[in-house]
Amino acid sequence: MSAEPAHPGPDPRHPARVITFPTASRPPRHKRQETRVPAEPLTPEQRLAASLEKTFAKHGHTLTDETTAEVFTITLGIARDMLEGARHSEAINDGQHRELDALYLGMLAAPGILGGE
Template sequence: MPAADQVHDSEPVPGLEIGTVIHLADRTTGRRTGTIPEPQPAPVPDALSDDPLQRIGEQVQALFTAHGRTLTDGKTADAMRITLDGVLGLINGALAQGAIEPEQHSMLTAMIQGMRDAPERL
């Protein structure tokens, strides 16, 4: 059946007639307990470390701080690590598909791993 064909059920859904609009703004899931703050420019650390991995950690923490979060919060740090594990999977897939060269893979993996380890450097 082509996607444009209409589905004809034997029984109409009560209260949901053709053309009825469901206003999602009127529905709340109760999952959020507060509002998400507006992003602010990331503050520049006063003194940058000489260690590149430490600098990555400071920059990532500054990014999270600008969004009202901190990597010293375990749940926030875990969420970031999970996300970056997904990014590492994408980079591995790009290498396997030949979309990036091994040297590019090594560089990207090192940078992402540096970001992933940022909470341990704070």
């Protein structure tokens, strides 16, 4: 007596349908706006803004979009609150706090730099 397979496969009387998905990347969720990266030579702040914008662009977003910029600003505000907590709990000292907070402040300026403000 031969063993029957546990799952014999598709029923030949009812051929399986194949669902295909397009391979193109999905469109951005927000309307893209033109990014205004300042012309060369760039200041350190402009280089940082351009670097951040490049990262957002890889994900189909731009910091010149009002909603994206707002979420970015809120997120950095949360990160700065956590940084403040790290200073108060002495996980970092005052000097480290100043250095890290300066980086966050530089990042917070990016939407304004890119948007021409």
